[in-house]
Amino acid sequence: MSTSPFSGYGLGLRKEHYQDFLETRIPVDFVEVISENFMVDGGQPRHILRQIRERYPVALHGVSMSVGSADGLDSAYLYRLKALVDEIEPLFVSDHLSWSRIDHFNSHDLLPVPYTDEALDLVCANISRAQDVLGRTLLFENPSSYLAFDGASMTEWEFIAAMSRRTGCELLLDVNNLFVSASNHNFDALAFLDGLPTDRVRQIHLAGHSQGKELLIDTHDSPVCAEVWALYTLAMARFGPLATMIERDDRIPPLADLLKELTIARTLGGLDGRACSRSGA
Amino acid sequence: MNLAQWQRELRNWLVCASEAAAANLGATAQAGLSVYQNNYRAQLLGCLEEAFPQVRAWIGAEAFFTAAVTHIDQHPPHAWTLDAYPQGFGATLATLFPDNPEVHELAWIERALDESFVAADAEPLPVEALASVDWETACLRFTPSLRTHALSSNAEPIWSALSEGLPPPAPERLAETACLLVWRRQRVVRLRPVEALEHQALLHLQDNGSFSGLCEWLVERLGETAGIAKAGSLLASWLAGELIIGVD
Numbered sequence: 001m002s003t004s005p006f007s008g009y010g011l012g013l014r015k016e017h018y019q020d021f022l023e024t025r026i027p028v029d030f031v032e033v034i035s036e037n038f039m040v041d042g043g044q045p046r047h048i049l050r051q052i053r054e055r056y057p058v059a060l061h062g063v064s065m066s067v068g069s070a071d072g073l074d075s076a077y078l079y080r081l082k083a084l085v086d087e088i089e090p091l092f093v094s095d096h097l098s099w100s101r102i103d104h105f106n107s108h109d110l111l112p113v114p115y116t117d118e119a120l121d122l123v124c125a126n127i128s129r130a131q132d133v134l135g136r137t138l139l140f141e142n143p144s145s146y147l148a149f150d151g152a153s154m155t156e157w158e159f160i161a162a163m164s165r166r167t168g169c170e171l172l173l174d175v176n177n178l179f180v181s182a183s184n185h186n187f188d189a190l191a192f193l194d195g196l197p198t199d200r201v202r203q204i205h206l207a208g209h210s211q212g213k214e215l216l217i218d219t220h221d222s223p224v225c226a227e228v229w230a231l232y233t234l235a236m237a238r239f240g241p242l243a244t245m246i247e248r249d250d251r252i253p254p255l256a257d258l259l260k261e262l263t264i265a266r267t268l269g270g271l272d273g274r275a276c277s278r279s280g281a
Numbered sequence: 282m283n284l285a286q287w288q289r290e291l292r293n294w295l296v297c298a299s300e301a302a303a304a305n306l307g308a309t310a311q312a313g314l315s316v317y318q319n320n321y322r323a324q325l326l327g328c329l330e331e332a333f334p335q336v337r338a339w340i341g342a343e344a345f346f347t348a349a350v351t352h353i354d355q356h357p358p359h360a361w362t363l364d365a366y367p368q369g370f371g372a373t374l375a376t377l378f379p380d381n382p383e384v385h386e387l388a389w390i391e392r393a394l395d396e397s398f399v400a401a402d403a404e405p406l407p408v409e410a411l412a413s414v415d416w417e418t419a420c421l422r423f424t425p426s427l428r429t430h431a432l433s434s435n436a437e438p439i440w441s442a443l444s445e446g447l448p449p450p451a452p453e454r455l456a457e458t459a460c461l462l463v464w465r466r467q468r469v470v471r472l473r474p475v476e477a478l479e480h481q482a483l484l485h486l487q488d489n490g491s492f493s494g495l496c497e498w499l500v501e502r503l504g505e506t507a508g509i510a511k512a513g514s515l516l517a518s519w520l521a522g523e524l525i526i527g528v529d
Binding site for chain 2 (some may be wrong): 036039040041042043044045047064069070071074076078099101102103104105106107108109112113116118119122145146147148149150184200212214215217255
C-alpha cells in the first residue's frame with residue numbers, strides 16, 4: 001500500500017491537448033487526468049487514455065469520491081474507479097477532502113467538510129474503506145473553501161493531519177487552494193504548512209484563481225500568481241521532493257504556456273525536486 | 282446539528298436557495314453560500330450547454346437558458362457522474378415546447394450521440410462466424426452503443442444542417458414518423474435514418490433477439506418471399522454496419 005516517491009513535474013491533461021501529447025513527446029514526467037472523465041464503459045475516452053498511458057506515467061485525480069459524505073461511499077462508484085485503476089496502473093490515485101452527495105442528491109461540487117470530531121471519524125472510515133477496496137494508499141487534496149463552520153473543533157490542518165495519521169492516506173497539497181482558503185478565512189498559510197505531517201505530503205497542485213466580490217474563487221482558469229509561487233517554494237523546502245503539477249481546468253491556454261509555467265516549477269523545485277528540499281530529504 | 286443534518290441544510294440551500302437553510306448553516310457560513318450556489322447552478326447550466334449545442338443553436342441562447350433553469354430547479358442531480366445529468370432534459374423541453382417536437386427530438390439526437398460515444402466496446406460479429414449459425418434458433422445481439430428512436434418532426438435534417446454550420450430547414454411535422462439509428466462503429470459514432478419497418482424490426486429483435494421470429498414477423502407483413510428477402514437484406518445491412526456483435 002505505498003505510492004512512488006518523487007515523480008517529477010507534470011501537467012493536467014485536458015482534451016484540448018490530447019493530440020499534442022499523442023503526436024509528440026511532451027517534456028513532462030507525468031500527466032494527471034480527471035478519473036471520472038474516463039470511468040465510462042468504453043469508446044474514445046478510454047482508448048485515448050490507454051494510448052496516453054503507453055507514453056506517459058498517469059495520475060488519476062477524482063472529484064466524486066465524496067469521502068466527507070454522511071451517507072458513506074458509493075460502492076458502484078468505488079468499483080468503477082477500481083476497474084480504471086487496475087487497468088491504468090496509475091502513479092497516484094487522489095481525490096478531495098470534501099463531500100458532494102447526500103440522500104440521493106449529488107452537487108457535483110467539492111463541498112467543505114466541517115472540522116469536527118464527528119466528521120473526522122466519518123472521513124477516516126470512508127477513506128479506510130476506499131483504500132481497502134482499491135488496495136492502495138490514496139492521496140487527498142485540501143479543497144478551496146468559501147464557508148466556515150459554527151462549532152468547528154479543530155483547524156483544517158489539524159483535521160488533515162489527524163486524517164492522514166489515522167488512515168495512512170497521503171496528501172495532495174494544492175498550494176493555490178491553500179492560498180485561497182487562507183485568504184477567505186483569514187488564517188496563516190504557513191501555520192497550515194507547519195501543521196501538516198512532513199512525511200505524508202506526496203504531490204502538489206499549482207493553479208490560478210480569481211477575485212470574487214468578497215472572496216477569492218478557485219477558478220483554475222489563469223496562471224499561477226506570484227504569491228502562490230512563493231508559497232510553493234516554501235512547501236517544497238518543507239516537504240520536498242514532491243511531484244508537482246500545473247492544473248488548469250478552464251480557459252485552457254496553448255500547451256506551450258503551461259510548459260512555461262512548469263519550467264518555473266522545475267526551477268523553484270529543482271530538477272530532482274531536491275534543490276529546495278529539507279536537509280536529509 | 283449533526284453532520285448529516287448540516288449536509289442536508291447545505292443541499293437545501295443549493296437546490297432551493299432556502300433562506301431557512303442558509304440561516305441554519307450558521308453566521309460564519311453566510312459569506313460563502315452564494316459562491317457555492319453559483320458554482321452549483323453554473324456547473325449544471327454548463328453541463329446542459331455542452332450536451333445540447335444544437336438545441337441551443339435552434340431555440341436561441343435566451344430560451345435555452347430559461348429551459349435549463351427550469352430543468353435545474355425541477356431536477357437536482359443525483360448520479361455520481363455529471364455526464365448523466367443531461368438525461369432528462371428532453372422531457373423538460375417536451376413540456377416547455379409542446380407544439381415544437383423538433384426541440385426535444387433534437388435533444389434526443391444529441392443525447393444518443395453522447396451516450397453511444399462512451400458505450401461499452403464490442404467487437405462486431407465476423408462474417409465467417411455466420412457459417413456455423415443455426416438460424417432456426419439464432420438470437421442476435423446488438424452493439425451496446427445502439428440507440429433507436431421514431432421522430433415526428435424533421436429534427437434529423439435540422440440537426441445535420443446545424444452541426445455542419447448550414448442554414449437549417451424550417452420545422453415541420455412529418456406525415457409518417459422518421460426513424461433513426463445511432464451507434465458506434467469502432468470509435469466513430471454513426472447516425473442513420475431508416476424506414477419504419479427497419480426500426481420496428483430492430484425493436485422486435487431487441488425484445489427477444491430471435492432471427493426466425495423476425496422472419497415470421499416480416500412474412501406476416503410482406504408475404505413469404507418478400508419477408509424472407511427483407512430479413513436477409515436487413516441482416517446483411519446490420520452486419521456491414523457492425524451493429525451485430527454476436528449470435529447466441
